[in-house]
Amino acid sequence: MTNAREVKVGVLGATGTVGQRFIALLAQHSFFVIHALGASARSAGKPYSKAVNWKQTQPIPSAVREMVVQECVPEHFKECAIVFSGLDADVAGDIEQAFRTAELAVFSNAKNFRRDPHVPLIVPLVNTSHFSMIPQQQRLHSPALKKGFIITNANCSTTAVVIPLAALERAFGPIESCIITTMQAISGAGYPGVSSMDIFDNIVPYISGEEEKIEWETLKILGGLTEGDDGLKAFDMHTKQPLRISASCNRVPVIEGHTECVSVRFARRPPPSPQQVREALQAYTSEAYAIGCPSAPRHTVFVHEEPDRPQPRLDRDYQAGAGVCVGRVRQCRVLDIKFVVLGNNVAIGAATSSIINAEYAVLKGLVGA
Amino acid sequence: MTNAREVKVGVLGATGTVGQRFIALLAQHSFFVIHALGASARSAGKPYSKAVNWKQTQPIPSAVREMVVQECVPEHFKECAIVFSGLDADVAGDIEQAFRTAELAVFSNAKNFRRDPHVPLIVPLVNTSHFSMIPQQQRLHSPALKKGFIITNANCSTTAVVIPLAALERAFGPIESCIITTMQAISGAGYPGVSSMDIFDNIVPYISGEEEKIEWETLKILGGLTEGDDGLKAFDMHTKQPLRISASCNRVPVIEGHTECVSVRFARRPPPSPQQVREALQAYTSEAYAIGCPSAPRHTVFVHEEPDRPQPRLDRDYQAGAGVCVGRVRQCRVLDIKFVVLGNNVAIGAATSSIINAEYAVLKGLVGA
């Protein structure tokens, strides 16, 4: 059934790092078909292969090599049902808004609307229930929209950790506090991104804005939706069961794959045992996979038994990087349980999340035919 | 005064990684003079330059190039007042014991005696007070010793974190709990140590036995000494004020310098502010420096104000790696305060600690003339 349909999509920021990943993934997608590519005025008018400084390990897909790049204005994307945005934050705000107003469904990897009270921040293996915010987003827009909306996905380092946290909350109830130390790959900073002089044989124990993103986005994603007396929905930010998160973010000399050391304390006493945690993580399934999103991974969380896994070089490509890998589940002497999670920052941490979100919207009939 | 004296020393395990560091440091020491080198039977009888696979960035010191390597038996070290042990754990136990019995002062970097109830585990910038255990160690030995004793220094990852923790306890009273995530350099594993295939473009989130060492050694170092009814001293393991420590250890692709993210909770309420913590760390001084140990650093803890420091490549050689660098002191949403500490694992984390311990013992008259 899904294969029968064909959905035309556009990619905004097509020449950038995230845009290239969108294209590499969409070029072999079972029902999305790349129909238009948008980039800056400097690239517009050129065939894609001339406009891009292609940095992927596979060649430029033949379907887009000669496709002429457009400026990022809605009229060039009229025939698309969906646009994926890999735009930089400094331009994403205005452009994505214009596309929404032009009744396009925008799936954005940019951070600009993540904190918008009407825009869902969706990690597709966690909180697809937040899609229910779309009608309100459309209704409150001026003018009201019929088809246009914006869905964002989370920051790469948030995505990796929020998936096992969601699995734990589903199984054992609210988490009360959580300390996270990340070791993040250089690809998370885009291109040219991190200077080799800054990261060779080195650790940079700081990534601007990153800790705040983890601490804030996690609350929005794991929190539910509340409905006020005025009938309006709002993101509850996990406030009913306050969740304190403390993140420390580090850049490490790894190309791809964010590794994060996590300690959690549960509200429930006594807390689950490491073995119960392992089983709950392994058993966790996503609605996105259940309804047939083709890019959703079968194993949302793969739990390693070996003492020294997950490792980014060996495990980041498991299931094409669409799930996360957890290992070293054990007791924490300060909080309750600690573990290591690995998430592929350029797959589930970026373009893959947007694509699964879009697949979900298509399969649920949320995107106009 | 110190320059006037000259103290003959031996190095056990002289051809190994730690032994090479001992030699590089001792060759330019102001009062220690390398007098004998010990290694395995395979190396014995050869000039040092033939026996060693020298891996340091400076050339082999000329003073030892032609020195003939001996087997590790006390009679070859009779003229030494001190021996430094860089032996591997599988042989260090018996050899160090034999040297102590032969009335030599042994300063060991090996782990074998760290948990011995009569052997001090001394990080020289923290707990030189534990030297007071030596008379009891000698008295209880059979036969009782006059000059022989064993002093160990801590594991490299313990050393880096215990220094700022000691500074914080001195200023603000007991720490109640502490979560530590380490990012440890490959040189910590010796040579050949970590296979390049395991660590290039990779993180290994596990180092065998390392988390236990941090969690246990820190208690012995930060705890005081108690005296029982029988008049015997014992290490109190911080039991009067229980300290819970949870460590997660990772191997990262960095050559030298262990970076550790630390969150602490103080017993005292309210806890100190980040600024108070910064000042306390910066103000912390060691007795070793105060009494004139030539290898003790002037700044025990250097506190960085820049948001992205310390970094191993830029900061590991500050003060020849004899102090530690701290940065990013800020509030922790779960515990009280969090920060990053960098310790040079091959300097203060290993040979430099042993040497300062020995300097201290000499200056305090604990080593026989």
Place this chain on the structure above:
Amino acid sequence: MTNAREVKVGVLGATGTVGQRFIALLAQHSFFVIHALGASARSAGKPYSKAVNWKQTQPIPSAVREMVVQECVPEHFKECAIVFSGLDADVAGDIEQAFRTAELAVFSNAKNFRRDPHVPLIVPLVNTSHFSMIPQQQRLHSPALKKGFIITNANCSTTAVVIPLAALERAFGPIESCIITTMQAISGAGYPGVSSMDIFDNIVPYISGEEEKIEWETLKILGGLTEGDDGLKAFDMHTKQPLRISASCNRVPVIEGHTECVSVRFARRPPPSPQQVREALQAYTSEAYAIGCPSAPRHTVFVHEEPDRPQPRLDRDYQAGAGVCVGRVRQCRVLDIKFVVLGNNVAIGAATSSIINAEYAVLKGLVGA
């Protein structure tokens, strides 16, 4: 047709680095079916997943997870038509000989028989004509063999360079001299192989025996076969048109993919232009591909036009690493033409070559049904 057939194969040295690659490739092969696994006595009797320290980026193929590892003796491989050998050189000689004597077709990646005057050294994209030596190898064996033989493939650094050299000789006649400087990946040294302490932030300008291999193997591969007065064939080692080769080999901090800078001088004057060289390389085709070997690449030599390619990280996986990539074809001020070639040392430089050789033998009917 080929898919219809099914050929049972064994893997010797199955737990080693090369053996793991054989298994990863064979597990998804269109007509080879892994039937038996051989390793040392220490591994024998265990299921493969317990015996191996698996280091590949894909999981252990399910077909071999529970397969019980055998000792490397022919009786356990009786049902195999072919055995692939990823054995270490210290044991490969005796074991491969025993398997040949037991009438098995042995395709070996080990170096032991490469210099044997009756064993072809075949880079399958270059000199499949050397398969014609098999009947003589069998006839001269004592006792004479009906089905057993040994085929070796070349050293990884030889393989990368010999492919473009073969293309150039086919198009422009004999090469007279060739200077090669290699930059070889750490995976070429196996596991644990190169210590991280030796190669992080470093170059090692020496690989034991490697320069001699390039200089000697290239002559055997590019040379033809001569027939003596006694009717016996011999490898002519390029002696009719002497070819002088000078290689300098370096280990570099790259995980996979050998990059080699090559300068050549042709016998023919005037020599071809860079553009002619580019065209000849691009046009070069292998007989292995022509007859339908499924693992043979469509583009034997991919010629890059961009000035800064090939690069190992971006290009080593092109065509699953089965071809080579060439770039920077330009004039050399000392010899005639210079260029850069990249060969995937763990694919065409090792297991993939053995597998294509075996595919060729099967398709040509050289392996007993």
Place this chain on the structure above:
Amino acid sequence: MTNAREVKVGVLGATGTVGQRFIALLAQHSFFVIHALGASARSAGKPYSKAVNWKQTQPIPSAVREMVVQECVPEHFKECAIVFSGLDADVAGDIEQAFRTAELAVFSNAKNFRRDPHVPLIVPLVNTSHFSMIPQQQRLHSPALKKGFIITNANCSTTAVVIPLAALERAFGPIESCIITTMQAISGAGYPGVSSMDIFDNIVPYISGEEEKIEWETLKILGGLTEGDDGLKAFDMHTKQPLRISASCNRVPVIEGHTECVSVRFARRPPPSPQQVREALQAYTSEAYAIGCPSAPRHTVFVHEEPDRPQPRLDRDYQAGAGVCVGRVRQCRVLDIKFVVLGNNVAIGAATSSIINAEYAVLKGLVGA
């Protein structure tokens, strides 16, 4: 004697990568005293510690921390006898010319004047004889100069190889041809320079303009001076004994230290043996060291006997990087002799060369008191 004098110097481009190195070296110089710092208008007026993004492993020298940065105009440098230029090529031309016209002695690391027919290109361990071009440079300037002149040093990759080549020509007469393959460190590209995404786990077989620099600069440096009928001196570019050089340049994942594989053919037949070459390299001395330049190395060329040296990580800091290390001297099957040379690109390959050139000029009385 030299210590008695004190020479005030300025640094142009003081906040850049090369400028930082000049400052780190000059801050501990025996007779140069940093008197003025020049940078762009953006930095001018700020104390140096605020203007610079300091990236060296030692702290900012206290002598310059508070020194106020000036714009790069001669009036701010009036009291300096010498200015060192670490300017970028896009501004170096005009500024250096202005400083020369203002009667300042300019020692430049920029490339702008390297090909000027009146400006010497001096590697101080090789061709200090080219200082004799200064009077003509001054005389032909309009207006004629009394004290101002420009001296450039060579590109980093040229410097490393030209030193052993000079040693060989001194001992064995002209070299006829030379093939060079470089493996160059990332620090050669400045800061931010090479993106980590481009060079992690990778080789880039191309550095823009680099091969041409090696091939051209080497001729200017190794060639002598000729005098025409008009009495004018000119650089002879090795034309009396034509020298053909072919360079292939690669960027490798190494922080510091360029490694180069070199093959040479001598004009003289028979050529020297490897042992003769080793002895000639080891015996080579520089006039700069002979006359007492404090930064000139005692061993111009250190010859390694071990088969696997020099290595950048272990050998780049030998003699503070002021000499070069050679190893693997052996026969080449195509040319005569091949070897590996390592030069520290940020020391002798850049600032150190400029400083030794200036020391030489001071000791020779070429710089006004």
